[in-house]
Amino acid sequence: MTDGDMTSADTPRIAIIGAGPAGIRAAETLVEAGLRVTLIDEAALPGGQIYRQPPPTLRRPAKALYGFEAGKAEALHSSFARLRSAIDYRPETLVWGARDNRLLLSSRAGNTEIAFDKLILATGAMDRIAPVAGWTQPGVYSLGGAQVVLKHQACLIGKRPIFAGTGPLLYLIAWQYLRAGSRPAAVLDTGSFAGQLRALPRLARQPRTLLKGLYFTAALRAKGIPVLYSALPARIDARDDNLVLTYTRNGRSHEIAGDAVALGSGLKPETQLAEILGCAFDFHSPSRSYLPRCDRMGRSSLATTYIAGDTGGIRGADAAEAGGALAALAVLEDLGRSVPEVRKRQLLTHMRRAEIFRSGLELAFAYPAPAIAGLADDTVLCRCENVTIGDLRAAIPQWNITEMNRLKAITRCGMGRCQGRVCGSAAMEVLASETHAPIESVGRLRGQIPLKPVVGSNFETKAAS
């Protein structure tokens, strides 16, 4: 026995996955309470998606990187800097699986594992894609990807990119491109203007965020960039040196040309770890997806596991910070420690407001389910395995398929590198519409280990931890 083998009651082993706003605030709250945490993130630098940091060689002023959010970004990064020496921080480390109270880690040094008594999942979200014919060709990016290259690598996907899809990030990122010297060809939102109006009362619960959204639209329009609602992308074709996006609007077909396309229809929580650990999930109708069940403070159905930030549903960065702190308070409560009640109440109030705001976003920027049901047969749905919507439409009646994992088994849709993280939402829509079944009845793709590809030689020798 070594000194490190103290019983877990004395020094509970707490692991946090994700060093975004949620994970950092959770770590900070626990450190303040005198606990030691392990904070693991795939990325090289802390910050998560919104406050992603470029590598040192591409460093730029916070204002240039984060715009209106520069203050918050700097606050989070400096909180992290203060925490750094008090925590066991593992950057560039992928959590590729979990079982019972163990996390399986993979890094350049090889694979290793750690044990935990309490786990906070702050794994964030990724782009949610609504495919269109031609979306897999060069020059077409996911919306979040378009932002990552800009923030992280100071590159643009194009000089005249088309932004298509829906969600607040569509406008934000188009505006960031505009500011970075690109001239977006158009911003095409699948959501309707009426939907955005209907959502206004709820969005007004976070007036600052609402105003920013309006500002981006106004700023884009002021530069003569078309911003259109109810524009449903139909296909993307390469023509000469351009990508031409064909879309329908009010029953008529239109074309717009650009040199790149960024596509995104909101975000999708990264819930695979919750799933692999065995957390219960519930269907969440506004986002048409399954989400891990958790209480207001982030307690999942498992006594060991807590959910914070976008992992539990897309509520944005401010709510992620609050949710991270709340999940940490839940951990403290469950460990029998005292928690600051006033702070807890403030955070809960914040979360309630964020919840209403989120329902507003879901109303304003709904996932374009009907558009997916109407896509042409030759549209590739699963790009890892090159499965088209037509392949699914043929297989579903032929094999009498009613459930997502059977759809995957028969057609390979969702069976590739990404495990259906990209195509899963759209595949659920296709299966539901082809079988005339409610979306929740088709189930969801099961997550499997390794969550993301891990190179074979990493398994050969276990790295010392």
Place this chain on the structure above:
Amino acid sequence: MTDIVQYDVCIIGGGLVGCSAALHLTRAGQSVVLVERDSVGAHASGVNFGGVRRHGRNALELPLSLRSLDIWRNMAALVGNDCEFMPCGHLKVARNEAEMSVLEQWRGFGAQHGIDVELHNGAKLRQRFPWLSAQIYGASFCPGDGHANPRLAAPAFALRARAEGAVIIEGDGADVIEDAQGGFEVTLMSGKRLRASVLVNAAGAWGRTIAARYGDDAPVNAVAPQMFVSEPVPYFIDAVLGMVCGGLYLRQIPRGNVIFGGGRGTLSPDQRSSWPSDRVFAETVGLAGEIIPQLRNLAIIRSWTGVEGNCDDGLPVVGSSPRRQGLYHAFGFSGHGFQMAPAVGAVLSELITRGATPTDISALSPQRFADAKSGLVMAESEI
């Protein structure tokens, strides 16, 4: 009270064995109901390695295995889908002289059954299979064996059987089995009741409980073999690979993914499900990279397991119950059932409708455990 529907045959279990039996029995004119508590092919039959080999098999199951290969070759004609069967041949590798002598010995068995294998070593081996590690001492190659897609097979048999008149019930398991009017009455979890003159126990790893109900105990226990798949790379592994020592079995599909297995995962406490063990990764992925060095740099994209019934003597339990007339067993396939199931269905159909089968399955009979001293024949756990 609901009406109890009467069938000629009730099959419990919708794995490949049960689905194959359903198709063959329906074709033989029987009215058939198949009961599957999950969905057809959801367990071992749908998640296995997909190896279709005679090579290296216990001689006692070779007759069944040979007959099954004939069916695999004509799968499209039988079920309307070739289930991606690829007869690329099976290569069993030896790491030393002792293992090589096992292969030499098997060559003799094979020859008796009309199977000609090629033994290779040295430069000739590396010329023929340049992707093999130089560590490999020698190998035996069995042309005609190959692999298929397990995800398609059981559903394909079930669809065909249904199209030809079988009743396939999914999502409802057999709860209680009772004797009724010379036959059987089966009450499902949903409360629904069925009657049949003949009962087929094709419940895979769970078949032992049903058999034990009639005193036909067999030493079949659940295990959870573990599988892996890599990202796709251009096709280069042009044979299914196995090792004399067990340890690793591996194939590549034309789409490019390398699928391999070895080691065992963890069973759930109720043995109804299983999951991969991360501890097996190091061993099996490491071994794959040792045998085929090019695999060392490939990314592993998924691992999974399935629940298989392993019999102590490594042979399945196939045949009529020694104790209860009208009861037939076909379970405990010990890692070999994917290859053999197509023929098992045909054999069961012959036993049930004609009382006899031309395929020699005498060594697989449940009778072998009735006399405790008949003992173990030969242990072979490799898939």
